Amino acid sequence: MKLGLLGTAHVHAGPYVTLLREMPQVDLLGFWDDGPGAKDQAQRWNLPLYDGPQALLAARPDGVIVCSETSRHRELVEVCARAGVHVLCEKPIAPTLADSLAMRDVCEEHGVRFMTAFPMRFDPSATALRDALTRGELGDVLGVNGVNHSENPSAHAPWFADPALSGGGAVMDHVVHLADLLRWCFGREVSEVYADVQWTEGAGVGGTRLDTAGLLLLTLEDGVQASIDCSWSRPATYPRWGHLKLDVVGTEGLTVVDAFADHLTLYAPDSLRPAEWVGFGPDPNRAMLAAFVHTLQTGEPPPVSWQDGHEALRVVLAAYESAWRGQPVRLGSEATV
Numbered sequence: 001m002k003l004g005l006l007g008t009a010h011v012h013a014g015p016y017v018t019l020l021r022e023m024p025q026v027d028l029l030g031f032w033d034d035g036p037g038a039k040d041q042a043q044r045w046n047l048p049l050y051d052g053p054q055a056l057l058a059a060r061p062d063g064v065i066v067c068s069e070t071s072r073h074r075e076l077v078e079v080c081a082r083a084g085v086h087v088l089c090e091k092p093i094a095p096t097l098a099d100s101l102a103m104r105d106v107c108e109e110h111g112v113r114f115m116t117a118f119p120m121r122f123d124p125s126a127t128a129l130r131d132a133l134t135r136g137e138l139g140d141v142l143g144v145n146g147v148n149h150s151e152n153p154s155a156h157a158p159w160f161a162d163p164a165l166s167g168g169g170a171v172m173d174h175v176v177h178l179a180d181l182l183r184w185c186f187g188r189e190v191s192e193v194y195a196d197v198q199w200t201e202g203a204g205v206g207g208t209r210l211d212t213a214g215l216l217l218l219t220l221e222d223g224v225q226a227s228i229d230c231s232w233s234r235p236a237t238y239p240r241w242g243h244l245k246l247d248v249v250g251t252e253g254l255t256v257v258d259a260f261a262d263h264l265t266l267y268a269p270d271s272l273r274p275a276e277w278v279g280f281g282p283d284p285n286r287a288m289l290a291a292f293v294h295t296l297q298t299g300e301p302p303p304v305s306w307q308d309g310h311e312a313l314r315v316v317l318a319a320y321e322s323a324w325r326g327q328p329v330r331l332g333s334e335a336t337v
Contacts, residue, residue: 193328
């Protein structure tokens with residue numbers, strides 16, 4: 001399968017390149033990006049840099065991974081769809097519902113498969129939770145607590161701190177993962193969102209306000225209540241990038257998911273991080289990329305669809321609206337935000 005990358009602004013682009021090169025069934029053609037560091041990336045990765053999206057698509061890839069700034073997802077997905085090239089798109093899939101719907105329409109029009117990059121669905125701990133819930137092992141679920149914390153990614157990719165490019169801060173960046181896991185594990189949509197969001201003065205580009213933390217209370221269609229604690233609260237010296245956790249409390253038991261718990265402690269006194277928690281568990285990004293390649297090979301629908309990315313975006317936008325209005329926001333068949 002011939003693959004390429006359109007945009008490399010996202011912090012996952014580099015790891016994707018490494019993982020794709022390890023897959024014998026993948027021919028990595030190269031990438032396009034118009035950022036100032038693109039030539040350095042091409043040299044560092046020893047990978048061809050194309051002059052523009054059309055030049056990469058002219059090489060007839062079977063699929064493309066869109067890793068640009070969030071605000072550019074729509075334009076790049078539209079270019080791919082019109083060329084008949086299938087897409088794996090970084091999360092969040094778009095900053096607005098209008099962009100998300102336009103991406104769906106153009107892919108449907110041209111018969112292009114769209115997969116949302118939600119790697120945590122491929123983590124064994126998340127799969128084990130979903131299986132336990134399906135079998136009813138926890139009894140009636142009484143509540144769910146979710147945590148997704150990290151460093152501020154703008155230290156590595158400044159566009160994350162520019163809402164015009166990212167669509168938002170920590171809420172936009174982190175809520176989508178847990179919102180998707182809740183939908184997937186419980187097989188239910190989110191019906192209501194109540195949120196308190198912290199906007200930090202001077203955190204955004206040009207010293208603007210940017211959300212750096214949020215606390216969400218979600219209600220699923222079956223009445224299960226869940227919380228999401230999201231933030232860019234980890235300092236640069238923290239031993240790893242962050243956390244993704246879920247605690248599910250039921251009448252018959254408690255399950256704790258800690259996706260990055262498998263680690264060794266590495267001490268390096270001369271580095272910025274005096275100690276690092278180096279993970280040794282399965283890499284969900286590898287499994288996600290393999291699933292995308294399988295979709296290309298077989299023609300099967302992608303395991304994580306456009307709809308999944310869209311529904312997670314709806315939760316994020318409802319959280320922002322709830323924080324602005326100071327009251328819960330109901331989600332019907334289509335979002336009002």
